[in-house]
Amino acid sequence: MSSPLLKMQNVTHVYVTVSEAIKAIENINLSIAAGEFVSLVGPSGCGKTTVLSCLAGILQPTAGHVLLGDKPIKGPCRQVGYMLQADYLFAWRTILDNVLIGLEVMGQLRHETKKHAQFLLNELGLGDYKHVYPSQLSGGMRQRAALVRTLVTNPDILLLDEPFSALDYQTKLKLENLVFETLKKHGKSAVLVTHDIGEAIAMSDRIIVMDKHPGRIKRELIIPDHIRQARPFDAREAEGFYDLFRQIWKELDDDED
Ligand code: ADP
Ligand code: MG
Numbered sequence: 001m002s003s004p005l006l007k008m009q010n011v012t013h014v015y016v017t018v019s020e021a022i023k024a025i026e027n028i029n030l031s032i033a034a035g036e037f038v039s040l041v042g043p044s045g046c047g048k049t050t051v052l053s054c055l056a057g058i059l060q061p062t063a064g065h066v067l068l069g070d071k072p073i074k075g076p077c078r079q080v081g082y083m084l085q086a087d088y089l090f091a092w093r094t095i096l097d098n099v100l101i102g103l104e105v106m107g108q109l110r111h112e113t114k115k116h117a118q119f120l121l122n123e124l125g126l127g128d129y130k131h132v133y134p135s136q137l138s139g140g141m142r143q144r145a146a147l148v149r150t151l152v153t154n155p156d157i158l159l160l161d162e163p164f165s166a167l168d169y170q171t172k173l174k175l176e177n178l179v180f181e182t183l184k185k186h187g188k189s190a191v192l193v194t195h196d197i198g199e200a201i202a203m204s205d206r207i208i209v210m211d212k213h214p215g216r217i218k219r220e221l222i223i224p225d226h227i228r229q230a231r232p233f234d235a236r237e238a239e240g241f242y243d244l245f246r247q248i249w250k251e252l253d254d255d256e257d
Helices: 050-056 096-097 103-104 110-122 138-150 169-187 197-203 225-229 241-253
Strands: 004-014 021-033 039-041 064-070 080-083 157-161 191-195 205-210 216-222
Touching: 004 050, 004 096, 004 191, 021 050, 021 216, 039 050, 039 103, 039 197, 050 080, 050 191, 064 157, 064 197, 080 103, 096 103, 096 110, 096 138, 138 169, 169 197, 169 205, 191 197, 197 216, 197 241, 216 241
Parallel strands: 039 191, 039 205, 080 157, 157 191
Antiparallel strands: 004 021, 004 064, 205 216
């Protein structure tokens, strides 16, 4: 495997509020290789979003290090794209103008980058919807627009926090395929947080199961090659899929007190 692109070393994070200190994650060690797709699954409140926020540089962990290549991450940077669960498109901006926000914020809004944004919109089937407002689109289309906004700044690694959880099942399966193929085609790495065990198996090279109170890594599963290589839709039919499903289900079930 190539050297890790993004890495967490002994990361612990404690949220301090007026009334208490909550240890959200403890001693997390994690590395993501170039081109690798890793999913994080675990019960609600086990610290998945906290892990992503630390990887994105939005949150400085209480202890430990987050490294991009061999450099510490001190804040948000171009190489790491963060796509939040809610699509957070601005209602008063058109789809194109929403997609260009990332470029504006990064100071990269130029003729070529704008053309690239149009190219990605076309590629994800939104070419005809550039000039409409988010409220005129379906949930799946808004999620695609949010994905284009994340991709357009050309990050090496995408952090996806339950991007498909608000969608109906069919739209979700279609978007899984689309995201999977888009990331593979552009050679991106990804960390996906999901509640859906099937989705994690179908999309990933590796799955990390987390425990809660405090959030720790409980188990790591490597997905066999034939399942990895299949498109997510077909991966669900692949041999061994349900064995993996049951293993992860059991890990999560053991967690319920
Ligand atoms: P997950 O994404 O797995 O549901 P989170 O990372 O959101 O978990 O939360 C992990 C723990 O940290 C939970 O106990 C949650 O209540 C707590 N937490 C998350 N964000 C904050 C915050 N901003 N302030 C205080 N506690 C927080
Ligand atoms: Mg979360």
